[in-house]
Amino acid sequence: QEQLVQSGAAVKKPGASVKVSCKASGYDFTDYYIHWVRQAPGQGLEWMGKINPSSGSSTYAQRFQGRVTLTRERSTTTVYMELGSLTSGDTAVYYCARDLWGFWGQGTLVIVSS
Amino acid sequence: DIQMTQSPSSLSASVGDRVTITCRASQDIRIDLGWYQHKPGEGPKRLIYAASHLQSGVPSRFSGSGSGTDFTLTISSLQPEDFATYFCLQQNSDPPTFGGGTKVEIK
Numbered sequence: 671q672e673q674l675v676q677s678g679a680a681v682k683k684p685g686a687s688v689k690v691s692c693k694a695s696g697y698d699f700t701d702y703y704i705h706w707v708r709q710a711p712g713q714g715l716e717w718m719g720k721i722n723p724s725s726g727s728s729t730y731a732q733r734f735q736g737r738v739t740l741t742r743e744r745s746t747t748t749v750y751m752e753l754g755s756l757t758s759g760d761t762a763v764y765y766c767a768r769d770l771w772g773f774w775g776q777g778t779l780v781i782v783s784s
Numbered sequence: 785d786i787q788m789t790q791s792p793s794s795l796s797a798s799v800g801d802r803v804t805i806t807c808r809a810s811q812d813i814r815i816d817l818g819w820y821q822h823k824p825g826e827g828p829k830r831l832i833y834a835a836s837h838l839q840s841g842v843p844s845r846f847s848g849s850g851s852g853t854d855f856t857l858t859i860s861s862l863q864p865e866d867f868a869t870y871f872c873l874q875q876n877s878d879p880p881t882f883g884g885g886t887k888v889e890i891k
Contacts, residue, residue: 674827705880715871715882731879765827771818771873771880772839774827 672696674704674766674775681781687754690778692766699747700724703769706740706751710762720769721749756782786810786874790883796891803859807872807883812852816876819848819857822869822885831870832857862888 677691692704706718719730721740728740739752749766761782767774787810797803807817815835820828830839832848835855845860859866867890872883 707882714884715873717879717881729878767827770833771875772830772833774829776827777825 672768672773674768674773676764676766676775676778679779679781681783682756684757684782684784686756686782687752688756688760688780689750689752690764690766690780692749692751692775694723694747694749694768697768699744704740704742704749705767705769705771706738706764707767707774708762708764710759713762718751718764723747723749753780756780758782785879786813786877786881788872788874788881788883790872790886792886793884794887794889796889797862798891799862799864801862801891803862803866803888805857805870805886807850807855807857809853809855809874809876813874813876815851816874817848817850817855818873818875819846819855820871820873821866822871828871859888 675693680688682688700723703720705720707715709715718734721728723742737754742749763777763779765774765777789808791806817835818830819832820830822828831842831846835850836848847858849856869885869887871885874881
């Protein structure tokens with residue numbers, strides 16, 4: 671069945687980068703954009719950006735421009751979200767979701783702590 | 785960006801109760817809205833798409849209505865497995881934006 675499976679939790683120090691993966695299966699990987707969304711503790715959901723798995727082109731939310739990079743690997747049907755210059759404010763659960771928002775990954779907890 | 789205002793932010797209800805959650809968009813989004821159920825440790829699950837269409841496999845006690853700027857999610861008879869957080873998502877225009885969420889708790 672169609673699903674997105676994300677990588678496990680990560681703990682990073684301030685200033686570091688984190689790379690979260692999202693593996694797609696059960697559908698044609700190149701047919702749908704993949705979005706990334708995060709939810710910080712006690713906060714609402716926030717859209718970070720999206721990638722076209724066919725072309726590799728990405729669009730980012732303004733507040734993450736220059737700090738986030740989305741990439742994809744067609745051979746493994748995996749999308750990656752890399753967020754740099756981490757601060758404690760980036761502690762959150764990060765989700766990938768397939769375009770049209772029909773289903774989401776299970777979420778990846780990223781903790782930024784010294 | 786389109787702002788999505790969701791209310792209430794939380795509610796307490798009993799099994800069997802009828803529950804209504806609303807989302808208001810800051811501009812016309814036609815019917816480009818979905819409703820989601822979110823439980824801790826899981827990815828969100830879509831209940832309703834295009835404002836009023838029930839996602840396959842979702843119980844018929846869930847329903848959605850509205851168009852333009854005002855939308856409603858209704859749970860006709862709350863079940864124990866329905867205690868969760870619910871949110872709306874507009875996909876009319878980029879960036880997609882979310883309601884603040886409604887936590888449905890047991891009374």
